[in-house]
Structures are given as C-alpha cells and as structure tokens.
Amino acid sequence: MYDSGKVITGLLAFAVLVTLPFWYTAAGGKGGFRPEPKLAPGLEGKKCVESKAFMRASHMDLLNLWRDEVVRQDLRVHFSPDGRAFEKSLTNTCLKCHSNTGEFCDRCHNYVGVQPYCWDCHMEKKLKGAE
C-alpha cells in the first residue's frame, strides 16, 4: 500500500474525531444539552395515570390508544394498575395537572423534533408558556 503511514494516521484521526463526543463524555465531561421537563408546582409526589417510566417511554402510545378507545369504542375510563380511575381526556385529565405545557411537554418535543398536532383541537386556551 502506498503512503500507508499517512492513510492509517488519517483514518485514525478521522475515527477519533467522529467519536469525540463519546470520549468527551467518557472522560467525565458534561454531556450535551438535555431537555429537562419541569413539573407544574404542587405535582411532586403525585402519581400519574401510569408509572413515570411507562409514561416517559409510551405516553404517545397511551394517548393514541385512548383516542381510539374513546372515539370508536366509547370506552372513556382508564384504570391505573392500582385501580384509580381517570377520564381519558387530554385537555381535562392530562393538562389539568400538567398545566405548564411549555415547560413540561414542549421542551422534549422540541428537542426530539416532534410536532404533535393533538393541541390543534384539544386545548381550551393558548398553551401556557409555549416555547
């Protein structure tokens, strides 16, 4: 191979550059920007309709399920695993507690670049503190 020294050095340099963010974090550097959703005041310690981990990962699936069940099957009550009952309603159940949609919802949605259009219709007023 011609110029093997240069080529291999170049490849190595390229690999290091590309993986630099990982090395940086591994070396104890502060990771990049992470959105931090903020709970509305007074919500600490309160339980959501499902566990925090479930809601964080699957709230969109749950909302889609709610939508279909309410509109198409007329099933309007959600039972939590611990037996608590909730009306399936984005405006009147979710947003009642999570009233600070700008700080709670939009932060992550903006970060991951999703634009849910639920709120085009399901809202009673202009979203508070929308970012």
Added chain:
Amino acid sequence: MDEDRRKFLKLAGVAALGIGSASLVKTVNGKERRSGKFPQALEGKRWAMVIDLAKCQEHEGCTLCMNACNQVHNIPHFDDPRHEIKWIWKEPFENALPNQEEDFLEQGVSKGPAVVLCNHCERPPCVRVCPTQATFKREDGIVMMDMHRCIGCRYCIVACPYGSRSFNWQDPHLGLGDINPGYPTRMRGVVEKCIFCEERLAKGKLPACVEACPYGALTFGDLDDPGSKVRKLLKSRYAVRRKVELGTRPGVFYLV
C-alpha cells in the same frame, strides 16, 4: 445465491414484522390496562329523537336548542353561508319534509320551519362511502365521526341526502367565541355533524338540544325499548321521517 438472498429477505421481513408487533404489544398492551365506561352512562340499542313540530313552532324564532348545541360543541359561526358549520338548524317545512306538506293541515305545521339534524340512519349512506371509516355506525345506532381519521374527501357530504354534514373550509377557530373546554375543537379540512351528543350520553346526560328545549319539543330515547318516551310518542301520535323512500331509515321522527 439469488435464491439465498431471497430467502434471507423473506426471513428478515417476517422477523421485522415479529419484532414490530411484539413491541406494539409491549408498549400498548404490555401492562394489564383496563378500560371502562362511566357507571352513569346511558345505554341504548337504537337511539332516536322525536320532534314535536307543533310545540316547536309555537315559539317562533326560538333558537335555544341550536345555541346550546353550538356552545357545547364549539361550533364556529361564519356569516358566509358557504363556510357555515351546522349540526342542528331550521329548514322550511317543504325543504325538510318535501311532499308531506298537504296531508296534515290540522296543526298547520307545514307553514313553519322544521328543526333538522343528522338523522342517524339505520343504513347510513355516508358510512358506506367513507373511504377511511372515519364515519361509522356505533352499536347503539349513533352515526359517529372520528375527526382523527377524516381526510376531508367529502364523499359523505355528497352521499348524505339530508345535508347534515358540514365541511371546515377554513380554520374553525376563526369563528369561535368562548370555547367549551369540555369538548375539542376541530381543524380545517374535516367534516363534522351532529353526533347525538354521544359524549354526554357517556356521562349520563341527555343531548344538549333536548335538555335546552324548555317546551319539551324534542324527545330522546331508545327505539328498541317499547317503554321508552320516544316509543310512547310514536304510538300515540302520527309521525313522519325525512325521505323514507331512500331506504336510509332515519332515526329522527317528526310529529305532525
């Protein structure tokens, strides 16, 4: 070699499908999650409405039922008739019940207007033509709209012989005053119509128009129940329906 690749792709496809459906089950149904109805929900087999035209026409210019409906369902108001959104409104008798004018003159109802709304047909033509099943017939007879699935093709508007459906040509928020937070608004490009207040029935309440009429001109009930108010009215009074000759079997009756 090609054969092998083909097999591999097939296998990969099936595997991907398996993984996909497994994750769907996990995220949506992975946990035991129960759904139900409100205990106070009104249940029926065939919801229907009976409109007493003579009682209604005693109060000329009354719009209480329409106001209640518009308020409850966030129905926008546009002056331009091409943009109108209508769930319940008044039509001249000869338009609402054509060719039925002359027979029932004793009450004189054919001179005044008739309240019209979606007939919640037993054989709804709108449902037959909807390409996305956005409009469908529920088990209790209500012809329901799923705004999430509506693609705005307006086949249903063409199919409906009663003109019961309206299309949102522009953003309905432009024509809204106070918004009722208990009911969603709509967006531009979807069709809407009366849904017999299924969201109120689910909470044990009668339709908003029925509740709003202080004169008892509107009666709501289950056609399937021989003891229901609507059946009693239909037994004791002569009733007509709109365009029965089309075979849609409307669920809205007019006492004339």
